[in-house]
Amino acid sequence: MADKKLMLGNEAVARGAYEAGATVAVAYPGTPSTEITEFVAKYDEIYAQWSPNEKVALEVGVGASFSGARTMVAMKHVGVNVAADPLFTASYTGINGGLVILAADDPGMHSSQNEQDTRYYARSAHIPMLEPSDSNEAKEYVKEAFELSEKYDTPVFIRLTTRISHSQSLVDLYDRVDVPIKEYTKDFKKNVMMPGMARVKHVVVEKRMNQIAEDCNTFKYNKVEMNDTSVGVITSGVPYQYVKEALPNASVLKLGMVHPIPKKLIEEFASKVDTLYIVEELEPIFEEQIKSWGIKVIGKEIFTVQGEYSANLIEEKISEHNLNLDTPKQLPVRPPVMCPGCPHRGVYYILNKLKKHATGDIGCYTLGALPPLEGIDTCVCMGASIGMLHGMEKARGKEFIKDWVGIIGDSTFVHSGITGLVDIVYNKGISTVIILDNSTTGMTGHQDNPATGKTLKGEETHVLNLVQLANSVGINSVRVVNPFKPEEVELAIKEETMKEEPSVIIASAPCELLDKKRKRVPYRINVDACKNCGMCMKLGCPAIQKKDGKMMINDTLCSGCGLCAKVCKFGAIVKDGE
Known part of the structure; x- marks a missing residue:
């Protein structure tokens, strides 16, 4: 029996690369994907590095793959924009050692400037994409992605979202598989994308995707769970978990491969349920494709294209008896602010x-x-x-x-x-x-x-x-x-x-949080000298506060940087003990 460990989704991805026998891992840090490569770096069997940007990271990954090594490249969703140039052509060249690309989307924009949906890149670049719904699947999908990459001679995407990357669930641990680096053979017709060769390879790419589209009807991670047939749901990723919580009796088709999607399997599932819903965060990618096949579904007409979903949201939109539900109380929000002592x-x-x-x-x-x-x-x-x-x-x-x-x-x-x-x-x-x-x-x-x-x-x-x-x-x-x-x-x-x-x-000047051992002597405000002019408040430092009409410094927050003392015209801010 396998050992079990509670893991973040990102940690599980790193474990998957280890168990799959990966040799190289490359990334540029970007929340929510950052921890993937940090966890990979703990495995001595895998060479891991930060690259200056995502384009360089993917180019390093393509080179490592061409040379015969199983390789993983990780980035956040906007990083895929930067890496798009090598990405689209790597789809044409194919691979040698398996090449798996982790793209972490950020529904709700917790740490991003947009909510783009990386599934569009998979479709546009003609690259298969998997999407796990928990940490154990994240690990197993990485292993499966390497197998698919080498089977079909293609890079393979794995799409994560913030909730999967940063949530924990139990993971089954297995030993590392020893995968020798493949022999490198010079082949300019395959790996040199001049127009003449690229035209030929484009035909190969289309044939490859048609084959994957057929094969994915029996792909083991596309799972049908038949229950009450009055309601059916097609979903993937973390929304699958919300659907199971909100609609425990519904029939569900969970898509593990989100591009291409299994037409025959979906048609069969749709024929067995009375009302069919599509539950997918962000864009209506499943919905538009399934509707184009003439299948009647309900999707974005009731669900939003913005932000993260939840079990409450899904139950509210689908269930007939949701009017008396208690809505969860909002937790206090921590306002975004630079840290005390930020240079x-x-x-x-x-x-x-x-x-x-x-x-x-x-x-x-x-x-x-x-x-x-x-x-x-x-x-x-x-x-x-x-x-x-x-x-x-x-x-x-x-x-x-x-x-x-x-x-x-x-x-x-x-x-x-x-x-x-x-x-x-x-x-x-x-x-x-x-x-x-x-x-x-x-x-x-x-x-x-x-x-x-x-x-x-x-x-x-x-x-x-x-x-x-x-x-x-x-x-x-x-x-x-x-x-x-x-x-x-x-x-x-x-x-x-x-x-x-x-x-x-x-x-x-170094980030205030880098040196944890530095002795920090806080500053204080001499109330007798303070004129309450508010000049120190213009710094926006969270340690400087106004209480009972008086300026004060919270010594538990103060880093001792002294910037406030330099802007005070009345010398009212002094180092504690002076």
């Missing part, structure tokens, strides 16, 4: 003071858009801050752009900001870019990146020098400032934005 706070404070605008980017520093700092104007996607800044300059002119800066984190800059900086130099821009260098990838949980000098496995490596990099692409004016010194930051922003050449300011 980004000082930069935003100065930008606000100077009435400067900023194109923003993806990371924990995006929170600087909120009151009271209101430090950035825009946020679209990874790396967009620099390109958008340049676009504004070319649209509105040099005088307009002197009131603007671009804001980007160190990890995001490496991910997709460097090319934007090259663009500014090449096209004779004069924009100022501020790199918020906090020595980590903060938002996703402190992962290393090329600028930190550590690999995913914790090994020492070359440290990417951001000053030298900026110089090397043609930025002559580069200066490093301490974000906890407001006067220094203010002078740098004033001077650099007025220059008739492109410039880079690197605000360098």
Whole structure:
């Protein structure tokens, strides 16, 4: 009998790669997928790394697969956008060693800027996709995906969602299967996608998908559970769990393979139930395809395309006796806010003071858009801050752009900001870019990146020098400032934005949460000296509070960064004990 362990879905995925005999795992961190590769890194049998972005990660994965190794590549849903270029062509080339791509969608946008549905990518790229509904399935689907990849000569997607990635359930543990690396054979007709070869391979891809579409009618993870035939539900992933809770007596067709979907199996199931519902989070992908076959179903006319589903929602929409249900009480919401001691706070404070605008980017520093700092104007996607800044300059002119800066984190800059900086130099821009260098990838949980000098496995490596990099692409004016010194930051922003050449300011200070052992001496407010002017509140620090009409600092939250003391004009904020 197999051992059992309670695992997060992401941990179970890592275990699946281990048990399947994977050799290589590559990723760029992005919630909700980040922990997958962190857990993989604990297995010495698998080489694991962070790549600078998802495109590079998938290219590394394709190379490892071509060489014969079973390979897994993980990313969040918006990362698939970045990886789309190699993705679509890898569908044509096929694989050598199995290639499994984990894509974690984020219904409800817990940590994302959109709610895109990765099933569209599976359909568009002609790549099969599996979707587990609990942690044990997550592990088993990874193993199955490697088998399918090698059987059909194709990459295979596994779609996770936040709820699966970050929920725990019991997992059956098995030993690792020893899968030798396959022999590499040169084959330019298969692996070199020039137009002549690609035209031939497109025909192969279509034939492959037709075969999978036929075979998936008997795929073991597409399961029919016949109960009360008055109501039937077609579903997949975590909504399957909600359906089972909300409608325990309903007949259910659970799709483990979500692209392609089994036409014959669905037609047979539909013929046996009186009323058929489609329960799928986000887009009506099943619904549209099934309706196109002439099958009558009820889906998005009663269900939303937004956010996560729940058992209560499903019962409310389908059940005839839901009017007396008690709705769950809402828990208090923790407002999004930068941590006490965050090095980004000082930069935003100065930008606000100077009435400067900023194109923003993806990371924990995006929170600087909120009151009271209101430090950035825009946020679209990874790396967009620099390109958008340049676009504004070319649209509105040099005088307009002197009131603007671009804001980007160190990890995001490496991910997709460097090319934007090259663009500014090449096209004779004069924009100022501020790199918020906090020595980590903060938002996703402190992962290393090329600028930190550590690999995913914790090994020492070359440290990417951001000053030298900026110089090397043609930025002559580069200066490093301490974000906890407001006067220094203010002078740098004033001077650099007025220059008739492109410039880079690197605000360098480590994330407050990196050094857990640092002794932190909190600050306090001398009530006799305090004028209640509220200047310290403009920092937006959660440790600074107003109680009974008086300003005070919560010493359990204060990190001791001292920024508030520097902005207080009356010397009312002092270090505890002074």
